[in-house]
Amino acid sequence: MLLEWRLRERAEADTLGSKWQDTGYVFTYEDGRPLLPQYVSRTFDKLREQAGLPPMTFHGLRHESASLLLANGADIALVPKMLGHASVAITSDLYTHLIGRADREASAKAAASIPRGAVAHRVHTGQA
Template identity: 45%
Template sequence: MADHDHQLPQGEEGREGRPQDQVPSPGQDGRREDLPVDLDPETISVLRKWHREQAKERLALGRAYRNDENLVFTRADGLPLDPIQVYRVFKRLVERDGLPDVPLHSLRHEAASLQIEASVDIAVVSKHLRHSKISLTSDTYGHLIGTVGKAAAEAAAAVVPDDGPGRGGKIPTLALPNPPSYRCQPMV
């Protein structure tokens, strides 16, 4: 078995050899959903390295290795991690590194907040969070959307063509048969 920096202790096993509270959530058809996850190249590299380490463990244990579900993160014998032990390791790492003591689930909210701050479209954030409706994401994180409003307005303005060089950068006017009677005032 490979020696890991933060190997999780083995937990109490529940039904079918799974740790308690570690049964996959069913999809609409009653089976566990395997959905793709968008990852950056560095994370993919780290996961590929981990996959090679996991393959070594699988070879070393032979038939005793039991990862029938092809899970990415498992105990050394291939069984699913115990969520309680994962939480305990998380708390130890937070304390060791002097990070704020926050609930583990807060990391999900932080990831969503960082995506919104980076001007990621709310539909994409919703997809990443696996929300059933964009309105759930918008209702939950809508207060953050205003913080990126100015950047969004500037990005939108950048794609509007001007009259060309030397013309003062004025936005072209549209020839409307019945121009609207209202005028927009600049926001300060």
Template identity: 45%
Template structure:
């Protein structure tokens, strides 16, 4: 959950400067674990549109709450502006995934999936590493790079293409 002042939908970016953690029943705000953890994450157009729609909804909730609105500055809040408890967000995600018929998956596992898909799509590992807030690309590759069957097939075809008659004559 990020403070709205650090969300620039016009620039399609979210600046990560704080993190919310839950210790027992208490929710605490702290800085990311490392300097690399403080970063900007670039958003795609579809995600930006969803967040713009959410901002519009939140503004309507702010008006409806009037003086009872809690100005937390958070992007994701209850209708009165109070922050969402991290454990509630994780539990709600698990309920949504179960209703969708998905296997059990933690909210944090989406990070692994997004990183693996980005790498499989050919996004440079340096870009993925920066988006994840890693200090080295080696950690990103060791942790997140998975070989998808389609990517493995493309690699096999590209390698075989080098050995084909046309490629051999051009060499």
């Protein structure tokens, strides 16, 4: 989809000629200028309302995405790359509450898989 978008943008740039501003941004106004953050936020809000979705800011999508990833066990090293954070520490600081819950859930699953009592002894010693 991004390749198609880029090709369409190149066609627009060719049509505008010297009036096109090559800023390097992916999403721009018709003349190549970068979109203003307010424009993006307003457009997002209109689309969100049309879709019948609950109130959320455009920036809130980042937090929602990161929260869902971490709450569902995504690797803590992957999420900062997706968000563009400079380090895992930044992501960890922002989402500590979710990481702690994921750690507890992983620990509980590991604990549940440990055989108990006589079964544990037989598994440990290799006896049938």
